[in-house]
Amino acid sequence: MTNSILILGGTTEARLLAEVLANDTRFATMLSLAGRTRTPISMPVPVRTGGFGGAQGLADYLAENRIDMLIDATHPYAARISANAAEASRISGIPLIALRREGWVEQGGDRWTHVENVEAAMAALGTKPRRAFLALGRQELLPFEQAPHHSYVIRSVDPVEPPLGVPFTHYITARGPFHEADELRLLADHGINAIVSKNSGGSASYGKIAAARTLGIEVIVIRRPVLPAATSFESVDAVFSHLAQIFPAERGE
Structure with missing residues (x-):
């Protein structure tokens, strides 16, 4: 049967x-x-x-x-x-x-800031210009247009169209898994000092979390619903x- x-x-x-x-x-x-x-x-x-x-x-x-x-x-x-x-x-x-x-569990050496949603994550970046890596879906990027003083590196499976209406943005189109060594290079090469991420769990996208720990980078984590x-x-x-x-x-x- x-x-x-x-x-x-x-x-x-x-x-x-x-x-x-x-x-x-x-x-x-x-x-x-x-x-x-x-x-x-x-x-x-x-x-x-x-x-x-x-x-x-x-x-x-x-x-x-x-x-x-x-x-x-x-x-x-x-x-x-x-x-x-x-x-x-x-x-x-x-x-x-x-x-x-x-979900991922915060470990010693992590610098996590927990927020409830994308809008709160955008606010958590603060008023001082930062270089932020946005590890979010295309549909969740729009709120960051309200913070054009930051520079953004945005990675997505599909191209972001239309592009985000901010002056300093670098786009990466790629599909995981993403390994820690590669994430270390990406974060260092772009001078990233903040990551905005969901707590997606799993191993495919954990590399950026481990790399942030190594580099001492703040990770703004959107809580799970x-x-x-x-x-x-x-x-x-x-x-x-x-x-x-x-x-x-x-x-x-």
Whole structure:
């Protein structure tokens, strides 16, 4: 018997989980992406791009496509999507589990300043001109136009279009993982004295945090949002083990 799985993706872990499930004949897996990245990585399962029309739209999709399990493997800061997933699960009766990577933990030598949102991060840079590395998505850069006295280095998967309306900006288009040694060079070469980052967790983008520690650079960390309660796992292996218990292989396979 084939079990239909819908993964709400957008993270490295979502892609890795899709790869694992694609190689298991028990599962027919669909990966849903919001479509914010223009050039997503090739996926091993069918991909659906775009929104569902809120919680009710997602609930209708789950029912119409006879989905057996919904997996929220979205970014830790995709609070609205996670809330819609929880509500869609409640409406439809389709079970939901979440793959939520653990956040980074502040260590000795770190200089972290915790803030609630992007606007607060912009304010935390202060009034004195600084050279700031913005490790944020394209959609979250606009508030920094209110602080044109800083110089910015901005790295994103897709080009920032239109460019930010500030006079001193350097753009880097790149896709991780980013290693500590490379991040050390980037921060030093650009004279960075502040980083603005979400606490994304995982290893792919941790290099800048470790490099900042080595160089004594302040990291302005945007706190994670509160996500709805769900049966949660921190690794792809843990999710797969859970699915294997719920959908055991048929005898003879």
